[in-house]
Amino acid sequence: MERQLVLTTSRWRSGLRKVVEICEQQYGFMPRKSTTDAIFALRILMEKYGQRELHCVFVDLEKAYDRVPREELWYCMRKSGVAEKYVRVVQDMYERSRTVVRCAVGQTEEFKVEVGLHQGSALSPFLFAIVMDQLSEEVRQESPWTMMFADDIVICSESREQVEENLERWRFALERRGMKVSRSKTEYMCVNEREGSGTVRLQGEEVKKVQEFKYLGSTFQSNGECGKEVKKRVQAGWNGWRKVSGVLCDRKISARIKGKVYRTVVRPAMLYGLETVSLRKRQESELEVAELKMLRFSLEVTRLDRIRNEYIRGTAHVGRLGDKVREARLRWFGHVQRRESEYIGRRMLDMELPGRRQRGRPKRRYMDGINEDMKLVGASVEDAEDRDRRKNAELHPKNTTPTVKHGGGNIMLWGCFSAKGPGRLIRVKERMNGAMYREILSKNLLPSARALKMKRGWVFQHDNDPKHTARATKEWLRKKHFKVLEWPSQSPDLNPIENLWRELKIRVAQRQPQNITALEEICMEEWAKLPATDAASLLSAEDGPNRIFVFIFTGTRSASLLIGGGDHRPHLPPSLPPFGGLRPSRAEVVAHLDYTSG
Structure with missing residues (x-):
């Protein structure tokens, strides 16, 4: 039953989010918002007021979830534009709700619960956000002068009198609708206090003044330090x-x-x-x-x-x-x-704050x-x-380049190139499979690397075609001690191959091949004529010279199609032995780790 309630309330929450717009000052349990957003905004605000006074009051509500009146909840939902069917669904969920108190000697008899929100429900945080949004509609200011994270509220102002007035307005707006401000947990902090600025009072009662406050798990100091x-x-x-x-x-x-x-x-x-x-x-x-x-x-x-x-x-x-x-x-x-x-x-x-800063070294x-x-x-x-692509989204349609993989009257070519120029180019006359692909690599890859005078430790790269990622192919590459750099196919990072084939397509199209035999001859001739500078210009100086790109090309009379590897520079952490396998005198060389690896 509890599992069904979680799934049901999650669906209701998704429906409510589509019709209810919560104010920007609410950071608690909101999409694309977190505690870091509120912490960052408050820290930068304190930094901007580095040489001026900034008055902050951190307001906490007493048992906020347990004090929400049910009638107030229905009213706030309707005022927020929630459809009546959703209001009735939530009313049915809270109707005749009962609970017991469990203690060491047993549990009490059941009694009705007629106030507050259901603790642990996926829907309750959003319902509470709706209530706070409506209760604070007349008193809240724009961020960062007013920020809320569920029931934790921070009110900022440039003067003590103004922040005291705003605090009183908040108290009146909340307590007249059934909520209560906690006098013991509400605290006041003056940032960059120059002289005795006094204290803040709430209904004649002095609010506790502190030099540091822990807001959303992060400690803020009155002097702006960390x-x-x-x-x-x-x-x-x-x-x-x-x-x-x-x-x-x-x-x-x-x-x-x-x-x-x-x-x-x-x-x-x-x-x-x-x-x-x-x-x-x-x-x-x-x-x-x-x-x-x-x-x-x-x-x-x-x-x-x-x-x-x-x-x-x-x-x-x-x-x-x-x-x-x-x-x-x-x-x-x-x-x-x-x-x-x-x-x-x-x-x-x-x-930017108006005026000039004071003399002295800035913080x-x-x-x-x-x-x-x-x-x-x-x-x-x-x-x-400049971040066009998110992590794990490389195969999203917007992050791929459409290509035509097959066409009438075509030939299939296998070739490779590096920054030092094009390597071998051969025609594949039969249907390509894993065994044929491995045979092609064994006959053409190393000769191409030698012809291009690749340095030791060169990296081999091909796309994620099933023939390339097959277990047998991976095992063959491992036994041959080839360093393989994998990357998703049809990615924008394949621009070096895209540009090289564009140059070849232009050259072949200008020759206007009339048949398959002529197409093959023209492709071979134009491939051999490609200058090494064209390949080198497609790759950056620090990563290109030591890498070989491998591709399969289905060439029609218009020479259209490519599949290839990508441009990526992974930084792999070194494999380190335990204490017994390495003398500490060599540790400084072997144990160097890039910060992105650990």
């Missing part, structure tokens, strides 16, 4: 490490498995929210010191063993935490840059860290906006 947040992340990492210490400290478990457990359980707790801050080197070192302590405990290695940190990371296959922070920060910045101009993150980065800003990160990896802001 030192306390770094310490909290270290503490969260140790808490996660203790939960799985039985696995991490087990001698029967290999270092590789321990590294996987660490990357899955411990590291996410340490990285939470750090993509929204710009850390100093001292703070990055503080995180890395804690990480290495955890890894040394897990691998039973002490400082007295005099084993380098690089060897510790390499054995556990764990990259530097500072590099992972940088990676997360750049990923988040790219996410912000690719969003629409009305997105809160974009608006906050573009926000470290978020974009300072981003610029350093981009300079380190050789990227630019334009690179963040």
Whole structure:
């Protein structure tokens, strides 16, 4: 029954989302929004007011889910434009709801529940968002001056009087409709306070004033720094490490498995929210010191063993935490840059305050860290906006280039080329199968590589045709010690082959072949005439010279069709032995891991 309720409420939620539009200030349980959006907006707002006072009140509601009046829920749903049939469906779900209280000596008799939302329902968070949207319609301001995450509300203003007035308006709007503001959990923080700015009062009662506040799991300080947040992340990492210490400290478990457990359980707790801050080197070192302590405990290695940190990371296959922070920060910045101009993150980065800043060295800003990160990896802001394809979406129709695979009066050709020029080109007269493909490779691939004078360690690339990805073909390539770089077929990344065949098509079309024999002769002649500079110009200098592209071509009189490999540069982590298999003196060379690998 419970499983059926989950599935049913999930479908109802999908239907309600199509007809109800929730305000932009609500970040809780909304599509394309998360805690990171609200944390980022508030941090950038505090950064922009680096030399001015900013007053923030963090409002919490008392038992918010349990206090929603049912009649108020029906009213808010109808006012939001929900069809009456949906209202009746939700009413039927809550009608005659009953519960019991279970304790050590048994459970009580059933009693009716006539207020509040169903805890654990997939529909309840969205119903609560509808209620909060309607209750705050007259008092909320645009983001980031007002932000909500379910029942957690933050109100910001430039003056204490204004934020106190807004707090009172919120209290009146909520409590007149059955909700209640928690006096004990509502707190006030003044950012960059110069002189005693006083306190904020709520109905004559003084609101607790704090120097730091934990909002959505991230710690904010009144001076705009992030030192306390770094310490909290270290503490969260140790808490996660203790939960799985039985696995991490087990001698029967290999270092590789321990590294996987660490990357899955411990590291996410340490990285939470750090993509929204710009850390100093001292703070990055503080995180890395804690990480290495955890890894040394897990691998039973002490400082007295005099084993380098690089060897510790390499054995556990764990990259530097500072590099992972940088990676997360750049990923988040790219996410912000690719969003629409009305997105809160974009608006906050573009926000400019009037007036001139005061004298003295400015504080470290978020974009300072981003610029350093981009300079380190050789990227630019334009690179963040240039992302035509998402992960695991390479075969989506919009990410593929349509081609004509077969036509009347055609021939099938096999060929290869690299940045040093075209290799062999042969005609395939019979139906191509896996055995024939492997025979062609054995007779033509190595001679082509020798003729092109490929360097040692060259990479072989072909598409994902079933003949190429067959188990027998993969095993044959492995036995021949060919390094294979796979990539989806018909991808935009096949532009080198597309452009080379376009040049060949133009040359063949100009010759106007009249029959199959003439077509074959013209293809061979024009292929041999293709200058090496044309192939070299299609590939970048750092990856092209050491790669061979292989393709199968069905040529008609108009010479149309190609299938081929792609342009991709994977960076594979080195295979590292455990402590017993490598002397620590060589660890620095062998244990180097790129930060994208661990």
